Amino acid sequence: MKKIGIIGSGSWATAIIKILAEQQVELHWFIRRQEVINHIQQFHHNPDYISSALLPVSKIQFHTTAASCIAAADWIIAATPSAFLRNSLAGVTPDAFENKTVISAIKGMIPDPDENLIIAEYFKKYFAVPFEKFVVISGPCHAEEVALEKLSYLTFSCPDTAQAAAVAELFTCRFIHTHVTEDIFGTELSAVMKNIIAVASGICHGLGYGDNFQAVLVANAIQEIKRFVDAVHPITRDINGSAYLGDLLVTAYSQFSRNRAFGLMIGKGYSVKAAQLEMNMIAEGYYSVKCIYEANLKYKVELPITEAVYRILYEQAQPAKLIASMTKQLR
Numbered sequence: 001m002k003k004i005g006i007i008g009s010g011s012w013a014t015a016i017i018k019i020l021a022e023q024q025v026e027l028h029w030f031i032r033r034q035e036v037i038n039h040i041q042q043f044h045h046n047p048d049y050i051s052s053a054l055l056p057v058s059k060i061q062f063h064t065t066a067a068s069c070i071a072a073a074d075w076i077i078a079a080t081p082s083a084f085l086r087n088s089l090a091g092v093t094p095d096a097f098e099n100k101t102v103i104s105a106i107k108g109m110i111p112d113p114d115e116n117l118i119i120a121e122y123f124k125k126y127f128a129v130p131f132e133k134f135v136v137i138s139g140p141c142h143a144e145e146v147a148l149e150k151l152s153y154l155t156f157s158c159p160d161t162a163q164a165a166a167v168a169e170l171f172t173c174r175f176i177h178t179h180v181t182e183d184i185f186g187t188e189l190s191a192v193m194k195n196i197i198a199v200a201s202g203i204c205h206g207l208g209y210g211d212n213f214q215a216v217l218v219a220n221a222i223q224e225i226k227r228f229v230d231a232v233h234p235i236t237r238d239i240n241g242s243a244y245l246g247d248l249l250v251t252a253y254s255q256f257s258r259n260r261a262f263g264l265m266i267g268k269g270y271s272v273k274a275a276q277l278e279m280n281m282i283a284e285g286y287y288s289v290k291c292i293y294e295a296n297l298k299y300k301v302e303l304p305i306t307e308a309v310y311r312i313l314y315e316q317a318q319p320a321k322l323i324a325s326m327t328k329q330l331r
Contacts, residue, residue, distance in 0.1 A: 001026050002170065005073030007066055007088055008080035009036060011049040011281065012105050015143035016079060021056040022173035028061050030069035030088075037062045049281070053147035067092050075101045075167070078119065081282040082108025085122070094128040102127075103135045103167055107191035108284040109291040116291040118188040131184060132160040135167045138187040138243040140250035142257070149175045155243035156180050157187040179242070185233035187243050190225050193292060193306070194248040195285035197221040198259035199266070200305050201252040203312065203319050206267020213327070217305070218252050220330045224303050228292070231299045259285040263309075272313055286313060304329040 002025045006013050009031040020027060031037050039047045041062070044054050063069035066089055070076055076097070080088045085106065104119040120136065123129040136157040146152055154171055158164035159182050168178035181187065200221070201214060209217075225248065226239040239245060251257045262283035265275040272286070293310040296303055308326040311317040 002075065003028065003073045004170075005063075005069045005076045006030065007069065007076065007078050008105075009033075009046065009048070010079065010081070011143040013077075013079035014046045014050045014053060014055070015146040016077060016105060017055055017060065018053050018147055019171055019173060019176055021059060023170055025059075025170070026061070027056075027059050028063060028069045028072045030063045030066050032064060032088075034064055037064070050144060050147045065091075067096060070096045070100070073100070075103060075170075077103045077105055078123075079105040081287075082106050082119065082284060083111055083282070083287050085110060085119070089127075092127070094126070097123070097127045097129050100129075101133050101135065101163065101167070102129050103137060104188075105137045107139075107195060108288050109192050111287050111291055113294055116295045118185065118192070120184050120188060132158065132163065134158060134184065135164050136184050136187050136191075137171075138191055139247040140242060141247075142250060142254060144256045146176070151175055151177070153177045153179065153242055153246070155187060155241075157184045157243070158182065159184065181243065183233075183235065183237050183243075186229045186235070186237050189229045189232060190239075190244045191247060192284075192288045193225045193228065194221075194251045195259045195283070196289045196292060196306050196309050197225075197248060198251040198257050199263035199283065199285035199289065199313075200309050202257075202260040202263020202265070203267040203309070204263075204323060205260075206264045206269075207320055207323060209323075214252070216330055218248065221252070221305055222248055224305055227301045228296065228299065228303060228306075231301050232295075259283045262286065266312060267319055285309070290314060 004025050005028040007030050044057050045051050106119050110117045110122045120134045138155040141152045156164040156168040161180050164180040172178045222245050258281050289310045308322050312319050
């Protein structure tokens with residue numbers, strides 16, 4: 001029986017627990033707060049995220065440290081917000097990951113002005129996890145719909161496609177279909193950038209732009225994503241595939257998109273701090289746009305949507321004026 005460790009206690013981690021409950025596996029779940037563990041054990045649901053999802057408590061062994069969770073597992077699934085990953089793994093050493101497969105359900109980058117690493121690079125640099133033992137999970141797939149058992153599709157990326165296929169098989173169930181690719185850089189970066197576009201989509205909606213404009217925004221956005229991922233990792237990829245365009249569409253349009261909701265508040269006049277306080281979940285796009293903006297100082301790719309979001313969130317530019325200027329760059 002495969003032993004699976006889950007690092008994180010948010011909505012995606014909760015949804016992953018629900019998916020894996022369909023399989024014959026031993027689940028180990030790192031949740032830092034003992035009171036959350038106690039609640040789940042007593043009431044069989046996460047009190048903070050997707051509380052409607054019933055969890056298979058009898059299949060789960062809980063851990064209050066990441067180190068003990070990792071030690072007990074063969075495969076480790078990282079499902080924390082990217083900005084909190086360093087803290088979640090504090091005290092864990094590279095030998096803890098020796099001969100283990102790491103699976104990332106994180107759609108963000110490690111914020112650092114000198115590095116701005118995607119998650120695969122972070123685990124390779126700091127924990128000696130080779131790319132061939134690292135698998136990326138891509139959407140389009142909102143955790144809330146997974147919890148409702150609505151049909152969803154996931155893409156699993158790894159240079160070793162046999163490793164990706166093994167992980168994909170574990171996730172395949174009656175409401176999850178899977179696909180495999182070797183493009184870890186493209187799928188990770190696309191997942192990072194689609195959150196930025198979703199923030200832009202929310203800002204524009206908050207400013208009163210309609211569906212016609214939103215379609216133009218997203219059509220331009222997929223080309224912006226393609227330009228950047230091709231500059232960073234130039235291989236042949238179908239940018240119109242579900243792991244790229246599909247994930248962008250659902251994040252830009254869905255009622256469940258926290259990045260769109262965050263952007264909507266900014267467009268309606270909230271300050272960044274007020275919008276963050278209003279939400280009880282992390283909008284990855286806030287951190288991602290700074291990472292991509294700084295990384296692009298090297299590549300110098302034309303990224304008008306990303307640059308507009310960066311200036312609004314980090315330079316306090318006026319959304320109405322800046323978005324109006326950005327619209328002139330779209331086609």
